[in-house]
Amino acid sequence: MKKSKEKKEKKSEDLKTEENASVEAEVDDSEVDSDDSTEVMAEEIVEEVAEETEEEKLRAKVAELEERILRNSAEFENYKKRTARQYDDMVKFAxxxxxxxxxxxxxxxxxxxxxxxxxxxxxxxxxxxxxxxxxxxxxxxxxNVKPIESLGKPFDPNLHEAMMQVESDEFEEGCVAFEMSKGYLMGDKVIRHAKVGVAKAKQEETEEK
CATH class of the missing domain: 1.20.5 (Single alpha-helices involved in coiled-coils or other helix-helix interfaces)
Structure with a gap:
């Protein structure tokens, strides 16, 4: 009887020990799960804060760019108006x-x-x-305006305007025989073509039969 009682008590103690071990294991697992959950939550919070900070930076950058665009646009409009006034004055008083x-x-x-x-x-x-x-x-x-020297020069359509052709003993065919009005250059630019008569070959008089 005594041995049987001792066995029962020992078995009961073993069960308690196992239960305590199981509870401790569950507590440990719970603590681990709790730590993991806390870390995940912390990471999520950090990510959200980082996203909000990045979004704020982007919004600030966009606002800065919009302000710069508006300022540049206003400056360009003022520049166009100022240039237009200067051009009008230049044309008016040129x-x-x-x-x-x-x-x-x-x-x-x-x-x-x-x-x-x-x-x-x-x-x-x-x-x-x-x-x-x-x-x-x-x-x-x-x-810097100078006359075009035309008389006796070969006809040049870039400088001369042919008004007629004339027979000439003095000038070769295709050369300017006379000027009706002088041409003028301003620098290298023709501002008025010379109006000229161009020499042509003199026709031989036919002999009377």
């Missing part, structure tokens, strides 16, 4: 200096023509006209 310099020549013409006939001698009148002509050519020279 010839102001030239016209101002020509006024002195006009004054000389007026003075020459205002002389009374009895006071005007032909020679002095010619000298006055020659002086005015010289002033005009000096003005053209200051603006």
């Amino acid at each position: 010839n102001e200096k030239t016209i101002s310099e020509m006024l002195e020549i006009v004054d000389n013409f007026d003075r020459a023509l205002s002389q009374k006939n009895e006071e005007l001698e032909l020679e002095s009148f010619k000298e006055g006209i020659a002086l005015i002509n010289s002033q005009m050519h000096d003005l053209l020279h200051r603006y």
Whole structure:
């Protein structure tokens, strides 16, 4: 009886030990699961914060770019308006200096023509006209305008406008025989073609039969 009782007590103790071990294992597993869950939650929170921070940075960058675009657009509009005003002024007053310099020549013409006939001698009148002509050519020279030398030169459609063909003993065929009006260059640019007559071969007179 005594041995049987001891066996039962020992068996009961073994069961308690196993139960305690099982409980401890469950507690340990629960603690591990809890730690893992906490780490996962922490990682998720960190990721959410990082995403929010990145989104805020992107929004700030977009706002900065939008502000810069608006500012550049406004500056460009102001530039266009300013350039348009400058262009209008340039076109409006482009010839102001030239016209101002020509006024002195006009004054000389007026003075020459205002002389009374009895006071005007032909020679002095010619000298006055020659002086005015010289002033005009000096003005053209200051603006780099020069006449095209055409007489006796081969006809060049880039410089000349042929008005007619004429027979000539003096000039070779295809050369400019005379000028109806001079042509002019401003620098290397033709601003007026010379109107010319072009020499052609002289036809031989047929002998009378």
